[in-house]
Each structure stands twice: as C-alpha cells, then as structure tokens.
Amino acid sequence: MDPAAAASADGGAFLEFVDYAVSTLSSSGGDGYESPGDGPAPARPPWGWVVAQVLKSCCAYSSGVTAAIILSDLFQSWTEQRKSLTSKRKVELTKLINTRNKRRLPNTVTIDSIHEKNFLSPKSVLEAVVIDVFALPGTNIYMLTLGDMWSASTIDLYLHRRYYDCIGQYGILKKGREVMLTGCCLRTAMEGSGHARILPTEYMVILLAEDQDEDAMLLAAQFCTYSFSSMILDESRNDVPYSFYARIEKIESLEPFRCTERKQIVLVDNDDAKMNFILWGEQVLLANLFRFIPLRLRIAKYISLDYSNLNILFSVGSMLALDRPFIANFVDSNHEESQELCLEYGSATQVYMVPIAQQEEQVPFTPTQMKSQGPRLSCLPTDNVASQVTLPRDLHGSVDFSKYPFRVYVSDLHDKMVGVCLFGTITSVCKASASGTTFYLELVDTTGVVLMKLIFIGPWSLGRVGVGHLVYISGLACTMSSTNILEVSWREKEPGSLFVNLSLLPALLNSSCLHNLAPLSDLPRSTNRTHGACHSGFAHGFQLHLTITDDSAKVFAWCVGQTAIEFLQISPDEYLELPEDERAMYLYTLQNESFMVAIANTSKRVDGCGASDEAPPVWEITRAQKCDATASPRDVYVDFELWKVQEEKRKGLRYSLHA
Structure with missing residues (x-):
C-alpha cells in the first residue's frame, strides 16, 4: 500500500525521490546558489520545477515509470534549461546596446535571417539599435542603419516621414538608440542594384531609459x-x-x-x-x-x-x-x-x-526549510551554501517564488508571495459560489493548515478531488486582507497555475520508486467522521463499500469510478445486464483476491453537497492494482463475502455495494 496517499501530509516516498533528484541535479550542475533570474543558470533546480517534471513523466508513462527514466528526463530538461540561460549570443554591437532589455519578443526576426531568406513578414518584429542616420545623396530622404545583438550584419531602413522630427542635432533618433519595428516590408536586392532595404513603416516604438x-x-x-x-x-x-x-x-x-x-x-x-x-x-x-x-x-x-x-x-x-x-x-x-x-x-x-526594470529581492531561507533539507545540503560545498536567494519582484511588490530552490511549507506563507507551490493533503472541499467557478480547498502539510480560494474560468475542471487526496498545486498568490488575515488564492487562467491530484495518478501505484508498501496496521485509527457524500450525474457507476485486510489489520473502506471497476473487473453496464442472482454469485467469485492499493483518510470533508443517509467509511481507496498469485503477505486482500447489492436512484441509476 502507498503511504504517500494514506493520510500522510509529507508525501512519503514521492517527496524522498524528489529530494534525491534535486540533489542529483545539483551535484551534476555546478556549485552554489546562483540567482535564478535571467543571469547565469542556477546550480540548484527549483523544487517546484522538479516536482512538475516528475509528474510530467508520470503522465507520459501512465503504466509505470522507473527511477532511471525519470532521472534521465530530468537531467535532459535541466541541461537544456541551463544551456538556454547561459548560452553566449553573438554580440557585435555590445557598446551600443543597452543591456536592460535582452528578451526577444515571439515574432522577433534577426537581421541575419532577413538577409538569408530575403524576406520580411509585416507581422514580424525587429528589435534593433540605430547604427547611423543619413540622407540619401541629393534627396531629403532619411535612412537609418540598424543592427541587432543577434546578428553580424546590418540593414538600412527608409525612415517614415512621421519620425523626421526625431532626427537632427537635438533629435532622439541617433546612434545607439534602441527601437522596435513591425509592419515592415522588404525591398529585396535585385541583381546589380545594391542590397536589401526595409521600406518605411509607421509602426515604430522608440525605447527610452529614465536613468539616462x-x-x-x-x-x-x-x-x-x-x-x-x-x-x-x-x-x-x-x-x-x-x-x-x-x-x-x-x-x-x-x-x-x-x-x-x-x-x-x-x-x-x-x-x-x-x-x-x-x-x-x-x-x-x-x-x-x-x-x-x-x-x-x-x-x-x-x-x-x-x-x-x-x-x-x-x-x-x-x-x-x-x-x-x-x-x-x-x-x-x-x-x-x-x-x-x-x-x-x-x-x-x-x-x-x-521598459520595466526587473526588480529583485533577497529572500532568506526559513528555519523550516533549512531543517527539512538537513543533510541534503551536504551535496554542495560548505562555502557556497547561502542562507538566502535572489528572487524577482513584480510591480506590486510581490516576490515570485516559482523558482525558489526549496519546498515552501504552509508555515512559510506570508503576504506578497506569488508563484507559490504547495504539497499536502486535502482536508475539505467547499463550493463558494452558485456559478460553480469558485471553490475553497483546505490543505494540510507537516507544518499547518491553509484555506485556499480556487477561481476557475468555467466550472470545476480538475477532475475528482476528495478529502484525504494528496495534491500538488502551483501558482498560488498570498495577500493580506484589510482585516489582517492571510488570503491564499489560485486562478486557473494564470500562467504557471497547476493542480495535480497524485492520489489518482495511475503511474504512482505502478512505479516502485515513487511509493513504499506498508501494512494496514500503520494507518492512524481515527474514527471521527463528518463526511457528506454527493450522489449526482446520469452515468451508471459503482460505489463500493468493502473490507480490506492483510496479515496485520482490517480496514473498512470505499471507492468509486475506475478504482471500483478495477476491484470488480466488470463495468457498471455489464454488471447491470446480469440477472440479480448472477450478480450475487459474481461477487462470491471475487473473494480473497489480492490487490495493491493507495488509500486516503476522508475523516473530514465539506463539499457543498447534502449529506447522505449513510456516510461512507473513513478510508477511501483511490487506486487499486490486482496482484498475481505470488503476492506478498503485506498486499491487501478484499473480502466480498458479506456484500449485498442495494439499488439507488438519484437523477439516474447508480449502484452501491454495502457491507
């Protein structure tokens, strides 16, 4: 059984593997804690980035993934990212180009590519610096010679007359000025008639710097x-x-x-x-x-x-x-x-x-983070282990934690944080609006509990999320309310927003490197239950109430959806086609089958649905995988002996199996 899904707030073997992967990448990628901004690539990958990459591999290999595959994917992705951050660009015009703006826009083309292709689309963007301003001999037509930081060559532009006021002795358009252009057309070079030039464009933006x-x-x-x-x-x-x-x-x-x-x-x-x-x-x-x-x-x-x-x-x-x-x-x-x-x-x-100047802030590591890392910091030389990291800050003064090297815990949350990722167990789910686009989720980790507000573009789009499920969520923002209460929110449409329910990922149960088997006797014996079950929908489905047992203990549990089908080895529609006596016989044939399961504690839940007459058991089986005849004694056996079938009609036909 996977303890990472068994009401454990620390993630068990999954997080141990993440920490191992972080250490492996850190030891192979250089020393120290460099700034994770746009400068040299950081030696230690962001903790949230590693979690997201591991989950990406889990989705790519849903039938199971090995440690070697995950580490290989991680190493390749991390190497590519570091190369993109540290690659040296061809800079012929270093003295002329202001270093404040080095990020190319999506449609940006280089001058070298214009000459190579002898083509320039009007939708293309040209980020350039003025090399020279001159008039064509014998005319009052002005030209700009342009260069860019990615090219060795230059190109001439016919200046649109609306910008003639910007040239001259006191004009702003002079050597060294940065400009951005679009809506450009190319006058291609014909044989024996000079070289390619850019025709006049009305759409030019001149870049200024307040510190000049x-x-x-x-x-x-x-x-x-x-x-x-x-x-x-x-x-x-x-x-x-x-x-x-x-x-x-x-x-x-x-x-x-x-x-x-x-x-x-x-x-x-x-x-x-x-x-x-x-x-x-x-x-x-x-x-x-x-x-x-x-x-x-x-x-x-x-x-x-x-x-x-x-x-x-x-x-x-x-x-x-x-x-x-x-x-x-x-x-x-x-x-x-x-x-x-x-x-x-x-x-x-x-x-x-x-252009906006990138603001940064020095963020110290909290005692919780340093204590949680413990000996894992030993992978780096002592002289280079810093006590803080430089993170970008937005216009509102909020610090972006999306590239933070360590895990952020609930106890670390404070005002003016964005891009935060959390890993923990859901303890309650509540719909906050009649439109079904806003929900409240309560999450617990080893340091505390936090209430998060989830705002969706449309109805709920995260699939099934229940109490006791282990989740990873990124893109959280923290602000302080007018009543001095910390508010944590998540918006589906924001870049970087990610929500993954690990309890329902098939690959976790199929990947031995991401879980540990444990006996049922290790489960906490909490019996406090305030569980409201929501019965709705029109599709046929199972809700199973069953007893699972191994050589250490018995647990009464429930499951739905694909997990229930995995236990019964039959679809709801196929089951309904059987005569009633054959349904009972079918259940008897499934006695003492052996499964490996992931289990979650659902002892507390609020989901906006009305409570049923009979609440489900405390424990939910989130994933199940049938084992072969040589299964270990610690694998779970399912007792179908006392089951009976009860039919319910709630907006449609739904079958439940109760002990």
Whole structure:
C-alpha cells in the first residue's frame, strides 16, 4: 500500500525521490546558489520545477515509470534549461546596446535571417539599435542603419516621414538608440542594384531609459504636463497637442467593429486615472511590440505547466509615452459611440516606451526549510551554501517564488508571495459560489493548515478531488486582507497555475520508486467522521463499500469510478445486464483476491453537497492494482463475502455495494 496517499501530509516516498533528484541535479550542475533570474543558470533546480517534471513523466508513462527514466528526463530538461540561460549570443554591437532589455519578443526576426531568406513578414518584429542616420545623396530622404545583438550584419531602413522630427542635432533618433519595428516590408536586392532595404513603416516604438539624462529631460519636459483627468475636463481638448506618460496595465482584444480588428491597451497615469489606447485595423500590428505570450504546455489531462514563469505580459508594467494621440469617443460593442473618451493612434502620434526594470529581492531561507533539507545540503560545498536567494519582484511588490530552490511549507506563507507551490493533503472541499467557478480547498502539510480560494474560468475542471487526496498545486498568490488575515488564492487562467491530484495518478501505484508498501496496521485509527457524500450525474457507476485486510489489520473502506471497476473487473453496464442472482454469485467469485492499493483518510470533508443517509467509511481507496498469485503477505486482500447489492436512484441509476 502507498503511504504517500494514506493520510500522510509529507508525501512519503514521492517527496524522498524528489529530494534525491534535486540533489542529483545539483551535484551534476555546478556549485552554489546562483540567482535564478535571467543571469547565469542556477546550480540548484527549483523544487517546484522538479516536482512538475516528475509528474510530467508520470503522465507520459501512465503504466509505470522507473527511477532511471525519470532521472534521465530530468537531467535532459535541466541541461537544456541551463544551456538556454547561459548560452553566449553573438554580440557585435555590445557598446551600443543597452543591456536592460535582452528578451526577444515571439515574432522577433534577426537581421541575419532577413538577409538569408530575403524576406520580411509585416507581422514580424525587429528589435534593433540605430547604427547611423543619413540622407540619401541629393534627396531629403532619411535612412537609418540598424543592427541587432543577434546578428553580424546590418540593414538600412527608409525612415517614415512621421519620425523626421526625431532626427537632427537635438533629435532622439541617433546612434545607439534602441527601437522596435513591425509592419515592415522588404525591398529585396535585385541583381546589380545594391542590397536589401526595409521600406518605411509607421509602426515604430522608440525605447527610452529614465536613468539616462537626455531621456529623463525629454520625459519631464514633454510628457509630464498633462494627466488623463485634466484632458477629460478640458473642453478645448481637440485643440491641444496632448502628450501623456502612463503605465501599461493590460493588453486585450475588443469586439471587431464592422469586421475591423481592434485591440485595447489600458493605461494608468500617475494619478491612477485610466484611459484606453485603441488600435484599429492594421494598427493592431503595433501591439506585437508590447506583447510577450508565455508558452503554455498541456500534459495529458492532469497538468497545465508554464515554463516561462512569467506572470503577466512582457510589457505590462512598462511605461508608455504617447505624443499627440488622437482623442475620440469610444465605440462600444453595440457599434455606437459613447461619451467615454479614448486615445487612438493618429497620423501625428509617436510612441515611446520605457521598459520595466526587473526588480529583485533577497529572500532568506526559513528555519523550516533549512531543517527539512538537513543533510541534503551536504551535496554542495560548505562555502557556497547561502542562507538566502535572489528572487524577482513584480510591480506590486510581490516576490515570485516559482523558482525558489526549496519546498515552501504552509508555515512559510506570508503576504506578497506569488508563484507559490504547495504539497499536502486535502482536508475539505467547499463550493463558494452558485456559478460553480469558485471553490475553497483546505490543505494540510507537516507544518499547518491553509484555506485556499480556487477561481476557475468555467466550472470545476480538475477532475475528482476528495478529502484525504494528496495534491500538488502551483501558482498560488498570498495577500493580506484589510482585516489582517492571510488570503491564499489560485486562478486557473494564470500562467504557471497547476493542480495535480497524485492520489489518482495511475503511474504512482505502478512505479516502485515513487511509493513504499506498508501494512494496514500503520494507518492512524481515527474514527471521527463528518463526511457528506454527493450522489449526482446520469452515468451508471459503482460505489463500493468493502473490507480490506492483510496479515496485520482490517480496514473498512470505499471507492468509486475506475478504482471500483478495477476491484470488480466488470463495468457498471455489464454488471447491470446480469440477472440479480448472477450478480450475487459474481461477487462470491471475487473473494480473497489480492490487490495493491493507495488509500486516503476522508475523516473530514465539506463539499457543498447534502449529506447522505449513510456516510461512507473513513478510508477511501483511490487506486487499486490486482496482484498475481505470488503476492506478498503485506498486499491487501478484499473480502466480498458479506456484500449485498442495494439499488439507488438519484437523477439516474447508480449502484452501491454495502457491507
């Protein structure tokens, strides 16, 4: 029997294997605790990352997995991740490129690839630095020579006339300036007629840095005069060339207007006033310069992982400087102009962006974490074992724990934590809203109990979760309420949100490296039961009440679904087709069958359903696997001798077997 599912809050053999895997990867990947940010790859993998990778292997090999397979998958994934973090890029323009922004947008193309393919899609993004500004001889046509940090070559761009005010002795567009462009087309090089050039594009964003004197002076002189509130109150607003400086709060799509695509960028100024910046039609290409969409990976039906560990869109939180936007009335979903004002990308509009700077915080290891690791820290040299780690911090001051090297326990939770993962046993489940999209789950580990609020996009989508089930959950956020109570929440739609019910994973029972067999006598003898059973649905199914026994003890338990079918070796529909006397005979033929089972304590449960007349037993068998004739005496034997069949009708036909 698997004690990891037997009302054990510490996870037993599964967590022992995780700790072993962490130590193995740490000893093979370098020394010390380097920052898990965008710099050198950390020597120790994040604890939550290792758990997620092990579960990924369990889903990939549902019939069972060996320690060698898991460690091989882990080592390959960890090696690839470290290489991606430490790989040296070709940098020909190091002195010209500001090192604050090194993350490529999804559609970014390199200058080398443009020359190689002799093609450039209008949807592509070009992140570049200005190498030179010059006029074509004998004309008033200006060109920019552009380079990027990933290419050895450069390319010339015909500058759109809307940016001519930005060049010259006092212009912002000069050598060393970073820009981002989209909506570009290529004038390909014809035989004997020079080289490829980029045709003029209206969609260019100029990057500024507040810590640079020239940029700070520009922002102060041109963009800090007006606020959204002052513009709204000004009746002569259409005659004023406004410039605004505001933070990007959200980027989202709007309902099309007469088949014209629209996107909305929600801006917040220094007075916390909000204004929508609307992009129409071809202008939506401009949103490509702001968006970074995290890679979301779905693993079977159990897991949703986000390996980018980015909580929000890349540019959310960055500052946008809008020069001379067009002021209009917002067009709502009914295709009618409202009195609400919005900003649009007009013929004279220019856009500057100050990218968000990555904030970090030193987080000390708690006594609980250090004590839980114990001798496992011996895998690293003593001189390099630090007492804290550097973690990224978001705009609201919350620290991202998604890359934290150690396990986080319930007792470690505090205000302003995001990306937290917990491992423990469910002690209660409760529906919090009539819509069925919000639930409360209570989880316990070896240090305490926490109540978590789960918010779903639609109805519950995590499958069956019951009291006593062992679960892993990541993407939790912790905030302090106005009444000074710690609130822990989880949102299904947030990147990095993951919920896995280990008690129902077939691979755990089939993988000897992830569980230990134990006698029934090791189970705690708690008989306190406040269990409400929920009978609903229209499919035929079993709910079995049965006695399991080995050479040490007997336990009265229950099971449903596939586990019940595994015991009976027959489907509900097939069972219903049998005459009543044959059903009884069928049960007698199953006496003294041998199974290996995972068992959970359901002594406390609140699930929003009405209590039944007869509550199920304390123990739930979550998984069962039939053993062969040479089974060990410690394997569980099932006694069917005293069973009888009782028929119930609750919205459909459902069979229960009661002792």
